[in-house]
Amino acid sequence: MPTLRFTKDHEWVRQDGDTVVIGITDYAQQQLGDIVYVELPAPGTRVEAGKEAAVVESAKAASEVYAPVSGEVVAVNDVIAGDPAKVNADPMGEGWFLSVKLDDPKALDGLMDEAAYAAFVAEQG
């Protein structure tokens, strides 16, 4: 059973073995509005927890997507590079950003589970 966790920067991260898939949450896509451009890292490069991993641009502005974990990028979603609106339409599914091989398989331990994230979003008003 994959583990699903969330960050305070509104990324989600789903772990399956030593690999995770990362994207932005439904709340994040709603806040951004129409997404018109996504910039993804090259497979084989490294991402560091808390540092910029990707860029997402809405009709209004550019925003960073932070890596929730450290590791090596093993795949990126070319579908959203060609059709960024997929991130609005299906942020937790077809709108995923990148897949990372974890340095530390326990890296998700400090992140929020679904209930904690829902409470966190509710506080944002």
Add this chain to the structure above:
Amino acid sequence: MGSEEIAALRQTPLHALHIARGAKMVPFAGYDMPVQYPTGIIAEHLHTRAKAGLFDVSHMGQVALRGATAALLETVVPGDLAALPDGRMRYTLLLNDDGGIIDDLMAIRFGGGFQLVVNAATKEGDVAHLRARLGASVGIELIEDRALLALQGPRAAAVLARLAPGVETMPFLSCALVEQAGLSLFVTRSGYTGEDGFEISVAADRAVELAERLLAEPEVMPIGLGARDTLRLEAGLCLYGHDIDETTTPVAAGLAWAIGKRRREQGGFPGASRIQAELADPPARRRVGIRPDGRAPAREGSAIVDAAGTLIGEVTSGGFGPSLGVPIAMGYVARRYSDPGTALAVVVRDVARPARVSPMPFVPTRYYRG
């Protein structure tokens, strides 16, 4: 932003309507304004190009001038106002003594006098400037008791004609006082989207009624400032404070068309000697349209470089053009890079990305031509 700053924001007469329709509100020029409705910027933009969009532009300055002659007004703007017939309007510029642009505006001649529509962020300063320059013989007042709505798009004329029959044949850049169904509307055939459309001045206490009647028409959707910006960018229109300001002249900004032939020859407006010199010998930099080759938008402030990486200019407005489905921008470049088709690059997140100088407008304008 602290609560005190939010409390200090001004509200237009349509503020409650925006909230009721679920608008996302943002501070803009001292007003709490709708940046988008739940439909989103792209849907609002495309709807305006396809049908009709209703914009609240009540934050803009409607300026009444009493006792101002064309000759006197021509001492502060370079437009040919003497040749402007009654019932017509003209885009012109308030210039400082160096020929820099204090504001861009619409000058309207109606009922034997003039009125202006100026930008929201500059309206107080414009009034102070006009009072100082035009003297005590002219009454200059910001009209605070009227709202301003813009109805824009290919269906705008058919929609407005249902409330105010006759407006559909108003010439582009004409104005009329329309008394209809208990509403007194001052209507101009103008706008800021590149589409046919109207701006409608209405008493503040009747603005909600007018807006609700227009929004009840099946072709009309409310449009926020986000789509207003993408629409005007596609139309190649300048945004004051970004694409033009007191450091840019009309010639560098590509707005020399707004200076009448007689005025070019005769001068008599602020900065005339510099502007006449620039008309003869173009300035070092020039506003151009820019089309990035890739998908990354180049935003305001992005550096523009040549093939060698040398800085040659800067983006002043940029983003995504929803009607084109690609990024578009405008900015200033050194004169020898200003021809359409010229290859250059825009620096986004420290990477120089290939782009080309593009003619403007990016999307053909569709003003009413009778």
